Amino acid sequence: MILLIKMNNKDMLEWKKCNNCGFLQYKTHLRCLRCRFNEFSIIEASGQGKLLTFTILTAPPAEFRDHDSYALGLIEFENGIKAIGQITTQNNLKTGMKLKPVQKKICNNLDGKEVYTYVFEPIKKKID
Numbered sequence: 001m002i003l004l005i006k007m008n009n010k011d012m013l014e015w016k017k018c019n020n021c022g023f024l025q026y027k028t029h030l031r032c033l034r035c036r037f038n039e040f041s042i043i044e045a046s047g048q049g050k051l052l053t054f055t056i057l058t059a060p061p062a063e064f065r066d067h068d069s070y071a072l073g074l075i076e077f078e079n080g081i082k083a084i085g086q087i088t089t090q091n092n093l094k095t096g097m098k099l100k101p102v103q104k105k106i107c108n109n110l111d112g113k114e115v116y117t118y119v120f121e122p123i124k125k126k127i128d
């Protein structure tokens, strides 16, 4: 299951966990996609994120008119939640690397309002 980031959606890192079978799914579903049960617990992404795959967008949407390009990644957290989001850098990205979610202004929308959402920042390795 993949969660798409919506602009200004602060709870993008929350999913529903089925109380019957434990299946994880995005919050908009009313019934479990696996067993049809209708009671859920809300769970939040936890731990570090792992970069599963990424791409560099070189023709960003109109809201990102100030950027020539940006990186978009699919991240999986330690408890199974996956999210798609911008990555704070395009340099030295590698699948399997660890990232953390940070809240950040990503653009001004077409009405000129500032848009904040979660983006993913590589976790720097400690240098001994």
Ligand SMILES: [Zn+2]
Binding pocket: 018, 019, 020, 021, 022, 023, 032, 033, 034, 035, 036, 037
């Ligand atoms: Zn279920």
